[in-house]
Amino acid sequence: MLRSAIDKVIDRVRPADERLQKHKNPLKPFLAIARWIPRGISPFVDLNRTFAVLCKNLDHPPTQAEKDLYEKVIALHPDLAKPSVRLADDQEAHVSFVTKVDDQECMRKQRAVDTHWVKAHIFDYVKDDAHPCSPIVGMRDKNLRGFNAQLTARALCPMSFLEKYDKDPMRFMEDVDSRNIKTRAHDLPAFLYPDNYDKLDPDHNLCRSEVVIQILRLIFTGESSVENGVRSAGKPSPCEIHGIRRVTPEMVAYVVIQIYLELSSASQWTKEIGYFRLDQIFDIVVELFKPVEGTSWPSDTLDFLTKKMPALRRKRKAKAKHIPMESEEESEHEKDLTGILARRRLMVAETSTEGAAAEAEAATARVNDDDTKAELPGPSRPNRLCRRK
Structure with missing residues (x-):
């Protein structure tokens, strides 16, 4: 069964940097960087032409302006250069990478x-x-x-x-x-x-x-x-x-x-x-x-x-x-779902901590109660603390 083009992109990008290997989807950092392109470079960037400057056998060789634009995009993060070089000889993966960066999740x-x-x-x-x-x-x-x-x-x-x-x-x-x-x-x-x-x-x-x-x-x-x-x-x-x-x-x-x-x-x-x-x-x-x-x-x-x-x-x-x-x-104007989930996790953690503390206190009380009982006189009453050693 043939892998999807985007899977090929991920496989090609992952070895580019060992830091990317820890990410489940190594494309994610590049998608985050792409959000800056319309703001800091131009909202009219043609990423297909920009990342095609390294591709071989192009019908229309890149212009100097396109080469300069490529350098500006690559300058956003040093790791951007690595996947672009690795994808230069794979047109299908190249198109998938550009489409993903340019789609509604990123630049647009x-x-x-x-x-x-x-x-x-x-x-x-x-x-x-x-x-x-x-x-x-x-x-x-x-x-x-x-x-x-x-x-x-x-x-x-x-x-x-x-x-x-x-x-x-x-x-x-x-x-x-x-x-x-x-x-x-x-x-x-x-x-x-x-x-x-x-x-x-x-x-x-x-x-x-x-x-x-x-x-x-x-x-x-x-x-x-x-x-x-x-x-x-x-x-x-x-x-x-x-x-x-x-x-x-x-x-x-x-x-x-x-x-x-x-x-x-x-x-x-x-x-x-x-x-x-x-x-x-x-x-x-x-x-x-x-x-x-x-x-x-x-x-x-x-x-x-x-x-x-x-x-x-x-x-x-x-x-x-x-x-x-x-x-x-994430835009601070959008609903901060991340913040809501984080607060909920914090509440769960605090509840768990309180529960653990209560359980620990109860366990200590039981041990102290055992100690008290162990000191009471009686016929061959075992000392539980000693037995635990």
């Missing part, structure tokens, strides 16, 4: 969880006191978002068009709907700025808005850190698990596309919303943070955002490096 699930919580909290942070309009907080119908409502329309409006929007919001929204005005990725949306836009200095305050800061905290250091940046939850945040102590360009870009998606009228995950492409704005934001001679904006902005997230520098007891398991990176 993590992206979906983040999208869910941004959707739930986005209107706590998107406010426009200077231009009040009908509130839409709590509206679940995505058709009422995007350029169909003034609050979301102004947040999504390109900064270069903002003056025109403010003169006649309804007319502007109608022009977008009729496609007389086209919003594209290179037209940076207004929600990236905390206040007015300076056409002569477009870098000023870019990516420093309150909504960018709050969603960064929500996704990367947890809901408990949103208000003041300090994480009160006991378990480690995603950034702590992966050793991230500074905001990266990819983190900012991921937050930008999550915000845009939830402010828009798109009903599901997509790369294109009208003329606006999320994968393009992701690349644009990452590109903005590349060091450029003559400006300190990239480093200054990352420093600013990092300072706004003190939870990244939370002091914790040093632990030996290990392969993170999926349970360690």
